[in-house]
Amino acid sequence: MDLRIFTEPQQGATYDDLxxxxxxxxxxxxxxxxxSDHFLRMGDGDGLPGPTEAWTTLAGLARETSRIRLGTLVSSATFRHPGVLAVQVAQVDQMSGGRVELGLGAxxxxxxxxxxGIPFPEKRFGILEEQLDVVTGLWGTPVGERFSYEGAHYTLTSSPALPKPVQTSPLDPTRAGVPVIVGGNGPRRTPALAARHAAEFNVVFPELHEVGEKLDRxxxxxxxxxxxxxxxxxxxxFLLCGGKDDAEVERRAAAVGWDPAEARARGIAGTPTAMVDRLGVLAELGISRVYLQVLDxxxxxxxxxxxxxVVPQLG
Known part of the structure; x- marks a missing residue:
């Protein structure tokens, strides 16, 4: 089981915090x-000191870390033009020595x-589909060749398709690319999009009884x-809310505004034994990677x- 740390800095964090x-x-x-890739705090509070821009943050972290993977869950297609996004991600991948992953959503x-002041179209899934076509198409175009695309939302004409990521595409090792993460609850279009473009399919805060069906789709x-x-x-x-004992679990739940019982029911929460047990259930359901949402x-x-x-007990 891979464990990854997932942060929500729009709730209030500086670059130094991250x-x-x-x-x-x-x-x-x-x-x-x-x-996450958001510009506004969710829920109560002022959100001070204000949001940090996701790919600017990751560019900085690319130079200040040496081993860990870096990425977004998820960048919003409404925030980005796919041509610019392809350049941004490829550059941060170069800056990190090939450690970047792109989560992209609608x-x-x-x-x-x-x-x-960002436009928010009522229908966004088609925009996401075309963005993935364009981003992966730009990366995968051989050096020296040109990339063109004509869709309902984006048109690119004779692009040099540069720069290239350091990594090769997990779906086609003969072409440049970074691992793409797709997630969502749609029963048909989202699974099809993931199958076409994604190295990873992600489910966000799922009910356990829903996981098997989502993965089967x-x-x-x-x-x-x-x-x-x-x-x-x-x-x-999943939310992370652990502690050496119940008192520590309750303290951490209170610090981020969660009811301890709800945290235990819905998150990776409780004592180390409880967290190991929950991760074991997820492994049995087919989940091999868990993002631990850290709010404090x-x-x-x-x-x-x-x-x-916890980690030493996972085997």
């Missing part, structure tokens, strides 16, 4: 540091779009295009607890 978490992530042996938080979509379903990584995001970025002891008391 750097501290990323360094702890690396030092404690976690696989990756990921962050966008959903209308209020943040209004707050920063993606497996079926892979088979429909003659892709081996075993080539897809299946992952999930000052509590680095939380990450250390999982590294010392």
């Amino acid at each position: 750097l501290a978490v990323a360094r702890a992530t690396e030092q404690l042996g976690y696989d990756a540091f990921f962050r 966008g959903w938080f209308a209020q943040e779009h209004a707050a920063y 993606v497996r079926a979509a892979c088979r429909a295009i003659d892709r081996d379903p075993a080539s897809m990584i299946f992952s999930a995001v 970025l000052q509590d680095l002891d939380h990450l250390a607890l999982v590294a010392s008391d």
